[in-house]
Amino acid sequence: MAQSDAPKPVYVRVFEYPNGYVGNFHRHRLAQLVYSVRGIASVISDGKELVVSPFQAVAIPAWSLHRVSATGNALLHGVFIDPHVYPAAIGELSQVTITPLLHELIKEAGKHYYDYDNDSIIHHMLNLVVELVDKEETTQPVQALPIIKNSRIRRAIKKCEFQNLSSNEISKHAAYSNRQFSRLFKQETGMTFRQWRAIYLVQHGMRHLGKGMSVTEAAEKLGFCSSSAFITVFKRHVGFTPALMKLAIKY
Template identity: 30%
Template sequence: MSISRHEGSSAAGPWKEVPVPPLRALPWPVMARSQELAAGERFPPHAHDWNQVVFATHGVLQVTARNARHVITPQQALWVPTGMVHHTGALSAAAFRNLYVADDPALGMPDRCAVLDVSPLLRELIVELGQVRPDDDVGYYAHLSALVTMQLRRQRQHVRHLPWPQDGRLQRWCQALHDQPGDARGMDEWARVLGASPRTLARHFERETGMSLRTWRTRLRLLRAIEWLAQGRSPTVIAHELGYASASAFNYMFRVETGMSPLQWRRARQPG
């Protein structure tokens, strides 16, 4: 069976699981699949016998893969290599536009998850591929598929994910911070809550996430900000929800991390 389900811990919030469409083999080296997802709908953890490009023409997706959470907006996609367990949920109503890509040594794509920028050309190629019936025009479909794979290699790759620990105690801690990113309690206070010394807690956290708590919280706040900006919340409200003392402090963090202000980020991602 080419799609296998796996058990795994759920993401934050009341998710409604929707079935993964059964597919035993790819009929073509590149195949597009479209589906509308309502806010809060999620595919259960599963893996494929092929690579996947997770993409939505509108809406915000959260993808969990290999102990990391990714927030994907319509200007980005996530490359998920063959065999990697993952699950995708819609943080807002989304037009899910998915690519399945067969393994090929000539692909030139990484064997790990990678966030890809999606150029306007690649976006339109994905949409077009999903609208073409291969049997109606085999040559055209083959050319489209070749263009898609060429464009995938040309997209800028970057790492912007949130590592998620495996230790149950650390998971509860991270989930609490994810749900309430404005929680200002430091390591000493959390150590008392979790029943460990601050030094032990810090050492275990860095070993499992590869980040200090400070760096992890900044990444968390950035991803929650991206999620909320895409949903239309104002930067001032987001700054308050994230626990910043002022909107200017939030704007500074966002500009350092992305190179632009929150409003510039939103305008750059509006259609047209």
């Protein structure tokens, strides 16, 4: 995605992907901010998966193995940052809140790629982008979904993923006692099955909304008893309602 020799210390490259695009795992020496201007972006890195909306981006440290995929007719902007020039930028995997100012700066810089002079307005805009990304109030802890490696648990969840089953019921499908299942699940993910499942459903909900589903359709698809139940869980985990996210997504 980025060249081994960066053409500029910081630049924005635009990627347009069809619905269902899944990239290859790769790494590079540049830190990267993945921002979805249109559609929904998904990033897998460090054994975790993050799904982000047009209000957020994922910050990926240099040399981190990662894969980017997309839902909807996605338009992604990748901000590539040379860590030798900006050593304080993107030291760990994190989510970044995209403010209106940051949105406009990234979009404008994306029109120029690395075709700009070092004393130009674009150069100063990109320096401001790096500064804003590095601010504490912009960067948030990752609310990522740990990827399950235990094949029995993974198959059981896949088989019953939207049936609103308890950990006790899932453990039976995985051929574990409930106590074994809870212990193994916590060891592998660092969270309870209930906590993990809530993030799992929210991420799938974001993808469904990114494909153009209504809030009601997404709630029904995910097995929620009502749209209001889906809205409550969604807002608790991402900070805004599904309806607001749909307004921000451009199909």
